[in-house]
Amino acid sequence: MSNSVGYIYILTNPSFKEYVKIGYADDVQKRLKQLNRSECIPFAFRVYATYEVDSRLSDTKIHSIIDKLNPNLRSIETFEGKERKREFYAMSPEDAYSILEAIAEINGRQDKLKKIQPTIEEQNEEDEAEEIEEEHHERWAPFKFSMCNIQPGEEIVFSNTASPYDGEVCKVLNDKQIEYKGKPWSLSALATKLSNSKWSVAGPRYFKYKGEWLNTIRERMEAESNE
Structure with missing residues (x-):
């Protein structure tokens, strides 16, 4: 990646396909390696898209934009009496990408928005996760x-x-x-x-x-x- 200030990223993970992780990093690959050091999740995170920005951003600013669109999508929990807000959003990567796409168009920076093609290994993991999801689908309590x-x-x-x-x-x-x-x-x-x-x-x-x-x-x- 170039020597720009940083990137807004969209990450996906086959372990929880209903969520995407959205945040900011000066170095996306470094951030990805940090996340994937954990052995607590079955599959690794992968980069779905990046949007290059020329000023350093805080995750709070990015998340506030999305929260204004639909605050119900944010992963929020209460742990030991304290509210914890995370970088995860219950939305498809396509929906997340459309938000960055709109921001890029408003700022005339469409060329800074990149969608990353999955590797063969990542695609195989997606297929494996989908098979597991189908096997467990009948166990979920459907909404009524x-x-x-x-x-x-x-x-x-x-x-x-x-x-x-x-x-x-x-x-x-x-x-x-x-x-x-x-x-x-x-x-x-x-x-x-x-x-x-x-x-x-x-x-x-x-x-x-x-x-x-x-x-x-x-x-x-x-x-x-x-x-």
């Missing part, structure tokens, strides 16, 4: 509208400011499906389509009911039921 006390006939709203379909209204058909433009859809299938994502996305993270994210409602109600 009854988990949120949402009845058939009620409306939910697609929310993704990076998509031209932001604000589209859908009607709940039954416990697992919604209606959009006269056709039945699962939450994840429609979220993937409206987000124009190559990969499947978690539907409840992209829809709101009465202004509240579906996954937030589900988590809140599950927590209340366990009290």
